Amino acid sequence: MYLLLHRMGFNACFLIQDHVAATFGAGLGYACVIDVGHTKTSVSCVEDGVSISNTRVRLGYGGGDITQAYHWLLQKCAFPYKCDPNLSTLDAILLQKLKHDFCHVNLDVCGCFEKSFTVRQPKKPATSFIIQVADECLIAPLGIFHPELLGLTGIKPVVTQSRAVSDSEDPHDGDYLRETSRRGAKESGEPGDSLGGEGGASLILGGGGGGGEEDIVVDSMVEVCSSADFVLESGQPLGLDQAVLQSVERCGGDEQKRKMYGTILVVGGGLRFDGISHWLQTKLALHISYATKPDQIDIITNPKESDPQITTWRGxxxxxxxxxxxxxxxxxxxxxxxxxxxxxxxxxxMW
Incomplete structure (x- = not known):
């Protein structure tokens, strides 16, 4: 905010969470939002313009990791063009294009196919290549569901919503919220140690009655989950389907879970593969319990028939x-x- 308003000279701005903006852009009142970017993937549940804090999880892999995995697989298949996306921007753009043109998640497409691509560089004639593509076009995108396939690109952290830290500039920081939460809980006869954290309480402050002290009302207190609440197997990061399942299961009540499972919104540019919606739908249907299973799992990958990369910005x-x-x-x-x-x-x- 300081950078925008004082260093860059903007007249005014306001904050909005990206997943909430995505639901606005897609015209949805509620959804489980999956945002797959270049270096990260985030999941959270949004209802009526509110992102439910304990459903938020951010995974340390994205479309860029799929591109790197695809490049590694191509090299094992005698890829004719020697490129280094870490040193050349043009090579990185080329691999990104090859990924979008050739990769898919469609089991009906199998066997080897002959594909061609053209390399264009400044002050050099265009060069065309012909390659044989096979299962590597399917394996690379599946890394989003099996992150162990992305292990060659480095460690992938999992980050969840954490307690607010102290802010010397903010008189209503996390410490303040925790203290007022405990006070409100003790006055009502409930234990207060498990309460509070960022997004954990709604505070109403007003001048009041006896003793000249302020009346403090604390309501809607929700415990913020810790990273340990998201189950990790053998130290591996969550696959996308498991992240969605664990995120939705932290919603309150079967009806809310059913709504979130029924409307899953995919935004960002990292998951634009043929057949991805059917694959995700099938993976989720295998694990959703009968009590929370909706009549239909609707995976929205092209909201309002537009590019999912601009959905959040449009919202x-x-x-x-x-x-x-x-x-x-x-x-x-x-x-x-x-x-x-x-x-x-x-x-x-809730700040």
């Missing part, structure tokens, strides 16, 4: 133009005066 643009969102804008003068504390009033999510 943010829609929100920023709404009349009801005008009060969310934070001007440079307001940020300079109040700093991060103004987010308590202006952020459209």
């Amino acid at each position: 943010a643009a829609i929100l920023s133009s709404l009349e009801t969102a005008q009060e969310l804008w934070i001007t440079a003068e307001e940020w300079k005066k109040h700093s991060v504390t103004i987010l308590r009033e202006r952020a459209p999510f």
Whole structure:
């Protein structure tokens, strides 16, 4: 915010969570959102413009890892063009194009096929190559479901929603929320040690009655999950289907879980493969319990028949133009005066 408003000279801006913006861009009231980027994949459940905090998980792999795995497999199959995507941007773009053109997740496509591609470089004539492609076009995209296949690209961390840390500029930081949560719980006769954390409490502060002290009301307290709550097998990161299952299972109640399983929104540019929606649908259907299984699992990979890479940006643009969102804008003068504390009033999510 400081960079935007004071260093870059923007007049005003406001914050919105990317998964919430994705549901706006897709025109959905609720969804389990999967955002597959170049270097990370994130999953969370969104309902009525609110991202449920303990369903958020970020996986340390994305479309770039699939590209690297595909390059490694091509090299094992006598790929005729010697390229190094780490040193040449043109080579990286070429491999990205080959991945999108050739890779798929369709079991009906099998055997070897002859494909051609053209290499273009500045001040050099275009060169065409013909290659034989086979199972490597299927194996590389499946790395998103079996991250052990992506092990050659390095360690893949799993990050979940954590407790808020102390912020010297914010009088309502995580420590404040935890203390007020405990106080409210003790006054109501409930234990308070398991309460609180970022997104864990709704606070209403007001001048009040006896003794001249403020009345503090604490409600909607939810315990924020720790990274240990997401089950990891043999130290391996979660596959995409397992991440979705564990995320949705942290929703409250069977009805909410059923809704999330029924509407799964895939955004970002890292998962644009033929047959990916059917594959994900099949993987999830094998593990969803009968109590939470919807009538139909709807995997939305092209919301509103548009590029999934722009869904989040389109949702943010829609929100920023709404009349009801005008009060969310934070001007440079307001940020300079109040700093991060103004987010308590202006952020459209629990800060």
